[in-house]
Amino acid sequence: MTRxxxxxxxxLVTPLGNDVQAVWERLLAGEGGVTPPLRHGADLPPTRxxxxxxPEVIEQLRSRFPDLDGxxxxxxxxxxxxxxxxxxxxxxTPGEHDRAGVILGAGPGANRIEDVDRCLREDGxxxxxxxxxxxxxxxxxxxxxxxxxxxxxxxxxxxxxxxPVHAVTTACSASNQALGMAYRSIRRGETDWVVSxxxxxxxxxxxxxxxxxxxASATVDEDDPASACKPFDRKRSGLxxxxxxxxxxLEAEEHALARGATILAEVAGYGASLDAFRTTAPxxxxxxxxxxxxxxxxxxxxxAGEVDFxxxxxxxxxxxxxxxxxxxxxxxxxxxxxxxxxxxxGALGHLLSAAAGVAFCxxxxxxxxxxxxxxxxxxEPDRACDVDLVLDAGRRKVVRTALNxxxxxxxxxxxxxxRKYAAGGEA
Amino acid sequence: MGMRIAITAxxxxxxxxxxxxEIRGRLDAGESALGPIVGFDASGFxxxxxxxxxxxxxxAEDDPALxxxxxxxxxxxxxxxxxxxxxxxxxLPRERVGLFVAMGMVDAPVDDLATAALTARDGGDxxxxxxxxxxxxxxxxxxxxxxxxxxxxxxxxAIDLDIRGDNVVLASxxxxxxxxxxxxARSIDEGxxxxxxxxxxxxxxSPAALAxxxxxxxxxxxxxxxxxxxxxxxxxHARGAPILGYVLGGATTFGGTPERATxxxxxxxxLEAGAELERAARGARLLGDLGAGTAASRLALTLAGWSxxxxxxxxxxxxxxxxxxxxxxxxxxxxxxx
Numbered sequence: 001m002t003r004x005x006x007x008x009x010x011x012l013v014t015p016l017g018n019d020v021q022a023v024w025e026r027l028l029a030g031e032g033g034v035t036p037p038l039r040h041g042a043d044l045p046p047t048r049x050x051x052x053x054x055p056e057v058i059e060q061l062r063s064r065f066p067d068l069d070g071x072x073x074x075x076x077x078x079x080x081x082x083x084x085x086x087x088x089x090x091x092x093t094p095g096e097h098d099r100a101g102v103i104l105g106a107g108p109g110a111n112r113i114e115d116v117d118r119c120l121r122e123d124g125x126x127x128x129x130x131x132x133x134x135x136x137x138x139x140x141x142x143x144x145x146x147x148x149x150x151x152x153x154x155x156x157x158x159x160x161x162x163x164p165v166h167a168v169t170t171a172c173s174a175s176n177q178a179l180g181m182a183y184r185s186i187r188r189g190e191t192d193w194v195v196s197x198x199x200x201x202x203x204x205x206x207x208x209x210x211x212x213x214x215x216a217s218a219t220v221d222e223d224d225p226a227s228a229c230k231p232f233d234r235k236r237s238g239l240x241x242x243x244x245x246x247x248x249x250l251e252a253e254e255h256a257l258a259r260g261a262t263i264l265a266e267v268a269g270y271g272a273s274l275d276a277f278r279t280t281a282p283x284x285x286x287x288x289x290x291x292x293x294x295x296x297x298x299x300x301x302x303x304a305g306e307v308d309f310x311x312x313x314x315x316x317x318x319x320x321x322x323x324x325x326x327x328x329x330x331x332x333x334x335x336x337x338x339x340x341x342x343x344x345x346g347a348l349g350h351l352l353s354a355a356a357g358v359a360f361c362x363x364x365x366x367x368x369x370x371x372x373x374x375x376x377x378x379x380e381p382d383r384a385c386d387v388d389l390v391l392d393a394g395r396r397k398v399v400r401t402a403l404n405x406x407x408x409x410x411x412x413x414x415x416x417x418x419r420k421y422a423a424g425g426e427a
Numbered sequence: 428m429g430m431r432i433a434i435t436a437x438x439x440x441x442x443x444x445x446x447x448x449e450i451r452g453r454l455d456a457g458e459s460a461l462g463p464i465v466g467f468d469a470s471g472f473x474x475x476x477x478x479x480x481x482x483x484x485x486x487a488e489d490d491p492a493l494x495x496x497x498x499x500x501x502x503x504x505x506x507x508x509x510x511x512x513x514x515x516x517x518x519l520p521r522e523r524v525g526l527f528v529a530m531g532m533v534d535a536p537v538d539d540l541a542t543a544a545l546t547a548r549d550g551g552d553x554x555x556x557x558x559x560x561x562x563x564x565x566x567x568x569x570x571x572x573x574x575x576x577x578x579x580x581x582x583x584x585a586i587d588l589d590i591r592g593d594n595v596v597l598a599s600x601x602x603x604x605x606x607x608x609x610x611x612a613r614s615i616d617e618g619x620x621x622x623x624x625x626x627x628x629x630x631x632x633s634p635a636a637l638a639x640x641x642x643x644x645x646x647x648x649x650x651x652x653x654x655x656x657x658x659x660x661x662x663x664h665a666r667g668a669p670i671l672g673y674v675l676g677g678a679t680t681f682g683g684t685p686e687r688a689t690x691x692x693x694x695x696x697x698l699e700a701g702a703e704l705e706r707a708a709r710g711a712r713l714l715g716d717l718g719a720g721t722a723a724s725r726l727a728l729t730l731a732g733w734s735x736x737x738x739x740x741x742x743x744x745x746x747x748x749x750x751x752x753x754x755x756x757x758x759x760x761x762x763x764x765x
Contacts, residue, residue, distance in 0.1 A: 044560040111535045117544035117554040124545040128634045132471025148598040153753035165681035169598040170578040209564040210572045274585035410582030
């Protein structure tokens with residue numbers, strides 16, 4: 001059985017807001033959601049700019065789901081909120097959905113250094129006995145309390161979803177890999193619809209030094225923290241952490257049509273590859289990224305000439321951006337000059353395991369509205385990034401097909417093809 | 428599933444040994460790997476037992492592999508390299524070899540964090556976030572962040588074997604482990620790979636793992652993992668690879684009873700509801716709860732059990748079941764190669 005897979009719902013929790021249409025319009029307008037740190041003090045963390053969900057929004061979300069077991073974990077909370085909105089848009093309600101699934105990209109959870117500090121002996125060594133006797137004192141956000149499966153499991157429990165429920169943990173490509181798994185599950189007939197995408201939050205003491213320790217964090221102008229992440233720019237210096245969730249409802253076309261759902265777009269292909277190069281850097285020629293993109297196009301029999309928009313991984317690091325542009329040129333050939341390319345990480349930060357989920361929602365909006373958002377903070381494109389980068393403000397253009405790129409530390413690459421939906425096509 | 432997926436190699440490590448036949452024999456003799464916990468003082472945890480492989484405290488020093496992968500990542504790397512070699516996959520195009528992995532939760536190496544927390548105390552009784560952010564965090568090794576990403580081990584395997592195909596990493600319980608096998612089988616069935624490495628590994632027995640067990644009520648933790656090689660039967664025959672068994676079908680479900688997953692797996696495998704199935708890898712509970720490594724290990728041990736005791740002409744079929752921490756279930760149906 002091979003079925004067409006369509007998108008019938010979207011949900012977002014982002015630093016630019018939680019309403020899909022409003023976030024999309026703000027992205028098109030070139031607005032950014034990166035601010036000084038909020039939850040841990042503006043002048044404390046060594047990274048002085050974050051794409052952070054405000055404490056007020058987090059409290060609103062907790063009030064919205066007062067019975068959510070695991071709401072202390074922002075990752076679970078964000079996923080739950082975005083999934084509810086996506087299911088609501090899709091017109092799906094709680095029930096007995098044995099032929100539905102939840103497949104989400106999820107961050108590993110928050111390690112809390114406070115839990116280590118609580119169990120230090122005077123000589124600085126770790127006291128495992130004290131740790132064992134104080135389990136009830138573990139920090140509410142601790143990953144010991146909240147496994148990677150939790151966001152997906154809570155959504156499944158709330159909506160009576162009884163099919164495959166899984167967490168994909170391939171870091172920055174996790175959401176795209178989750179969307180790919182969901183797409184394949186529906187296409188082969190295992191499920192009729194799947195809640196997919198991803199959620200992540202590392203806004204905690206250890207998470208906030210994550211990219212600093214790796215030397216990947218952007219240099220921040222304290223007078224203008226929102227400008228810190230500059231994908232594809234000559235002056236780019238690294239990435240900025242973000243948090244949030246991007247969730248979509250993928251559904252078999254026949255199922256969506258039978259229940260009269262509004263179809264937003266089609267998922268036309270998926271591809272994944274491994275760099276087999278280095279843990280912390282892509283090959284300069286972008287070969288792994290190119291392979292994932294090519295596999296995705298081949299999977300859907302989509303010719304390069306039908307691609308109008310590449311929603312790039314575009315982290316703003318020295319090595320990623322030119323390697324990705326090389327990959328785009330390799331795959332699209334001369335068509336690369338006709339394709340609009342942008343990255344949302346300048347505006348939102350890098351949402352890690354949620355990044356591709358949010359970017360997927362942008363791709364769906366792009367093919368629905370024939371528009372491409374700009375890359376925030378991109379002013380002087382690097383000469384090595386010689387494609388049609390969208391600067392300054394959103395661009396109106398026909399978008400028949402969009403590619404959603406994501407590439408992870410560790411070398412897992414994934415690409416999802418989003419196409420304008422046309423009734424009567426063939427899978 | 429539409430085709431029988433051939434299993435052409437398996438490699439496994441558990442607390443009862445590093446060879447599937449040896450482990451199978453010790454399980455058949457009723458030997459248990461469970462025992463008192465060593466490596467750290469577990470007396471703060473009620474009734475803690477475990478089946479450990481890694482019995483010494485981790486000394487990461489400056490070895491990047493130790494820093495990044497941790498013991499379970501290195502075990503995964505080792506069994507996958509062994510399985511890849513045993514199957515003789517070196518001649519296959521690297522883009523056509525896939526890697527499908529399930530991994531247990533990563534627990535932070537504590538020593539780095541302890542030093543940073545102590546430095547951030549400024550002589551007081553508890554760490555100060557201001558001091559931590561002001562510079563104490565630099566006591567944490569620069570590679571520590573990578574050790575928290577459980578996809579990095581899969582990336583290292585790809586580097587070590589120079590494989591570049593389809594892939595996924597799932598976390599972190601027994602159902603994730605079974606699903607990784609199923610995703611690998613699908614990649615063969617749907618023509619995306621010529622060979623798929625299907626792997627699963629437990630987390631490490633650590634204070635955090637015992638705390639997780641106490642909170643979530645899972646069984647005594649064990650350490651171990653396995654990797655299997657899946658190919659199409661046609662491809663395996665064409666290159667003369669010995670076939671150890673077949674994957675016929677499988678399913679993962681959420682909520683309800685395990686029987687629903689079993690019924691879905693039977694349907695996927697094209698088996699009638701009444702078709703007889705053995706329970707796979709009897710006695711494997713004596714290896715402890717291997718979490719994400721359960722399904723791969725049990726499949727490897729099922730194949731070894733058939734190899735040790737099979738005399739009949741008819742192929743035997745076994746049901747490999749999994750139950751997760753949050754309400755998930757999984758079932759995989761495998762068949763003996765005769």
